[in-house]
Amino acid sequence: MAPLSDTALSDTAPMPPVPALDGGWGLRPTGAPSGPAEHRYLASSGDVPEEFPVRVQRVWQHPLRAAYPMGAHDVVVWLDRSAPDSAAGLLRALTPAVFAVDPRCRRVVAAPDEGDLRTQRVLEDGGFRRIAEADLPGGTVVLFVAEPPGIAGLSTALDDMPH
Template sequence: MLHLDSGFDLRPARAEDAAKIAWWMAQPHIRQWWHQDWSVERWAQELSEQTAGEHSIPCVAAVDAEDFGYVELYRVRHDRLAEYYPSDENDWGVHVAIGDVTRVGRGLGRRLLRALSDALLGSDPDCRRVVAEPDIDNTQSVRAFAAAGFVGQGELQLPEKTALLMVRTRTVEA
């Protein structure tokens, strides 16, 4: 369990979390952007594979001891994103989803994203940047990342979407 600023806790997601994550992923506000409305079994397998691999760390985010969201922290050098911008060896990437729709649009996302990126930059001295690639049409996500100190660095044409590359550096304050 990792304690972040603003009272957030982050723990690695395990196969036992698959039912909760599958339920979150089926919610329309998440399904629309994540397109990972999978069965519990597929999520259990996905979590096991990510945990065993080098690519990413699946996590459950909590506040006041209540799980509310799913986060993937990924090493850009192991991700397809590395092919789309001049990444550094130590760049980290973030995917995020707030499961409960009643918690969305109330500032929780920006606080989590700031606390998360602060923690990544703080714990990995070689990391200069934390990045994200929200769909350019996902205004809510783009605005939450911007409010957390991420700066838009241009459009990326990914296979399934046009994304905005958003970058949080050590030096940018917002």
């Protein structure tokens, strides 16, 4: 079976706009997306005085597509290094919103630089779990993932697999 081309993926899995978020967070679209699978936002909440950039796009448009067995509907979230620690609250609101607009999404991933410990902590506080490191053209990143409860709760133990 031939792998899906980027064109086939963009035809089958465009990135839908993210709806309103819970927790007082808002996303204001900004800038033109680089393709049908990316959205750029400025995130803000009543508790955060400044806005900070956030990008949401399909993994197939990101170098992460080679880092794990990605699905056509998986999404990557990019937080700018300037994102405040309170961005963890944004992630706790954004992740379920992504799963709500695209029930076929299996994972929301993030990949901060290996040395960016603050962003890694924000991701963990935001409900993401660290799963691996990956070498990308720009350097080594740490792969973090959030999954819907129906997937995150599945056991991967060999004894639990059907025989």
